[in-house]
Amino acid sequence: MFEYGAVKGGLVQRMGWFRVILCLVAGSITVTAAVDPAKASFAKDILPLLEDHCYACHGDGETKGGLALDVFQTEKDVHHGYKIWEQIRKLVAAGEMPPEGRKKRPKDEERDLLADWSRHSLDTFYRTAPPDPGRVTVRRLNRSEYNNVVRDLLFVDFKPAKDFPADDTGYGFDNIGDVLSMSPLLMEKYLDAAETIAAVAVVIPPKEEGPTEFQKEYFKLPVAKDAEAGAFDVFVAKFMRRAYRREIRDAEITRMLAVSKAAAGEGAPLEARVQVVIQAVMVSPHFLFRWELDGAPSNPKAIRRLNEYELASRLAFFIWSSGPDDRLLDLAAKGVLRKQLESEVQRMLADSRAEALVENFAGQWLQLRNLDIVRPDKNLFPVYTPELREDMRQETELLFVDVLRENRPLTELLTARYSFVNERLAALYGLPNVQGEAFRKVVLRGNTRAGVLGHASVLTLTSDPDRTSPVKRGKYVLDNILGTPPPPPPQNVPELEEAGEIKGTMREQMAKHSTNAVCASCHKKMDPIGFAFENFDAIGRYRTEDNGAPVDAGGQLDSGEPFRDAAELREIFATKKSDLFIRCVTEKMLTYALGRGLEYYDKRPVDKIVERLKGNEDRSFHLVMGIVGSLPFDMKRGEAAP
Structure with missing residues (x-):
């Protein structure tokens, strides 16, 4: 699945390259003797294959689909185009190039040469590349982070960001710096929210309400009149440190005191001046953006370790989707946070604020948020209600919480023979x-519903409104469990019959799609996986018949492993395919933690995290610790000017 970032310049987007690349090996590749991929020469062994079998469409002036393969004249050119060559390698290794139905197809050893050479060459490139923590765009708080920071900073129990414009997503997550833009509308919302938050957090006499939690936290009440000035100065320094998530300079405090005095007016009560400070801080770029100092922002070779305040901020936003608390800030101020990193991560995961990691990471990785837009047919599934939808989501979140808090093996997300349910x-x-609304842990009979792939949440969001969708379910597994996403489908693929015209089982209806040569290469990967879950209907209920015929959930993966049903398939994923699953989860969580897509230089850090997991029974704590201790999380660099 390793997604080495988006290709710049739009080349891949223009060329629809997944289908174009199917021509890459369109013909017989003539290799007279086996060649060791480690010793193969691009000029002698690989380039002739491209010239003989690809240039007719993608060279010598031809750029079908916007792709010209004759730009790759050296192995160095291949390394520069690593994003494209990673996909070439995967498709060749899978036997998808050329597609089924071609008159001439390469022999196995010929196909293996191209795939193995590509893997060896690219792996060498990744392994020998200089350590690089990558570039992270200065990013604003997204809506979830804004709500959480306001909650933890001001002790108010409402979500001011609910009316903000929706955050864009990248690489499957809504905390990616490159897509978190700032619009005039959003700035207006920030101004309105700051005013509302200040009014809620601070009660100004002579209102009858007592002091708020915010006032109790920041002031020793009541404050004597002659002590107000000193108490206010202490409040400003403490509040700004928490809000800006760093050490505050004396000059900054002095300016804020002057602003509060000028805005509130002479003789204004203490509470009015506090409200002014809150509003000023809440619209400051130092609050709205996650700043990390950059001494050489345009120099990609200027690599440095984060200071401890920056590390505290990254930790908090990763695990809590919020700012660092006083303990993290105090450790950072003393310069000992790194020395206590493991114990702090344990503390943070045990804190209720870590539920944000479940909601925001697991919720997006497993696509649980999509339940909000899924609309099963009410006539076919009258039991599906908004309440049941939330129950489905909560079950999966609670399993993730259990695996995380109890430091269970990550593969238990696939194999857990227990779950969390309420009466509904x-x-x-x-x-x-x-009985009742409360969720409780239950032991499941057998392994029919073991793990998240047996949860109604996943089974529902991968279905159509009126029926199951083996394609959606198969693609979901390839994307989010195995990390081997299929290419986009070709255009003009006919839809299945409407619900009122259904004839035969879903497997029989899908047969027409898999007979299309262009579709077949992907369907042979997706369909067996999707059909394994046909014992579950479109809202996850168990069934033994489909349209009056017995369900056939058996099949065989394209890599050869046979299975009789979803239970056996999940066991394959958790054992024979566990390396793919662990790497997939690692890459997804690292992407989320960094707020950027992964690049080729991230392969080594990912390998190290995966190795750490293998040495510790794949237990969840070591995934989190592996990430926070990794080079890209702990360091940063600048970026060359465009």
Whole structure:
């Protein structure tokens, strides 16, 4: 799945390259003797293949689909185009180039040469590249982070960002710096929110309400009149440090005191001046953006370790989707946070604020947020209600919490023979003796519903409104479990029959799609996986028949492993395919933690995290610790000017 960033210049976007590349090996590749990929020469062994079998469409002036392969004249050119060559390698290794139906196809050893040479050459390139922490764009707080920071900073129980414009997403997450733009509308919302927050957080006499939690936190109440000035100065320094997430200079405090005095007016009560400070801080770029100092922002070779305040901020936004608390800031001020990193991560994961990692990371990785836009047919599935939808989401979140808090193996997300249900969800599953709204942990009979792939949440969001979708379910697994996403589908693929015209089982209806040569190469990967879950209907209820015929959930993966049903398939994923799953989760979480897409130089840090997991039974704590201790999380660099 390793997604080495988006290709710049729009080349890949213009050329629809997944299908274009199918021509790459369109013909017989003539290799007279086996060649060691490690010793193969691009000029002698690889370039002739491109010249003989690809240039007719993608060279010598031809650029079908916007792709010209004759730009690759040296192995160094291949390394510069590593994003394209990673996909070439995967497609060749999978036997998808050329597609089924071609008159001439390469022999196995010929296909292996191109795939193995590509892998060896690229791996050498990645392994020998200088250590590089990558570039992270200065990013603003997204809506979730804004709400959480306001909650933790001001002790107010509402979500001021609910009316903000929706955050854009990149690489599957809404905390990616490159897509978190700032619009005039959003700036207006910030101004309005700051005013509202200040009014809620601070009560100005003579209102009858007592002091708020915010006032109790920052002031020893009541404050004597002759002590107000000193108390106010202390408040400003403490509040600014928490809000800006760094050490505050005396000059900054002096300016803020002057602003509060000028805005509130002479003789204004203490509470009015506090409100002014809150509003000023809440619209400051130092609050709205996650700043990291950059001595040489345009020099990509200027690599430095984060200072401890910056590390505290990265930790807090990764695990809590909020700013660092006083303990993290105090450790940073003393310069000992790195020395206590492991114990602090344990503390942070045990804190209730770590539920944000479940909601924001797991919720986006497993696409649980998409449940909000899924609309099962009410006539076919009358039991599906907004309440049941939330139950489905909560079940999956609670399993993730359990694996995270109890430091269980990550593969338990696929194999757990226990779950968390309330009465409504238990009824959907046919589980007896569960009553009430409260969720409780239950042991599952057998392994029919083991892990997240047996959860109604995943089964529902990968279905159509009126039926299951083996394609969606298969693609979901390839994308989010195995990390081997298929290419986009070709255009003009006919839809399945409407619900009122359904004839035969879903497997019979899907057969027409897999007979299309262009579609077949991907469907042979997706369909067996998707059909394995046909015992579950479009809202995750178990069934044994589909349209009056017995469900056939058996199949064989394109890599050869046979299975009889979803339970056996999940076991394959958790054992024979566990390396793919662990790497997929690692890459997804590292992307989320860094707020950027992964590049080729991130492969080594990912390898180290995966190795750490292997040495510790794939337990979840070591995924989090591996990430916070990795080079890209702990360091940063500048970027060359465009």
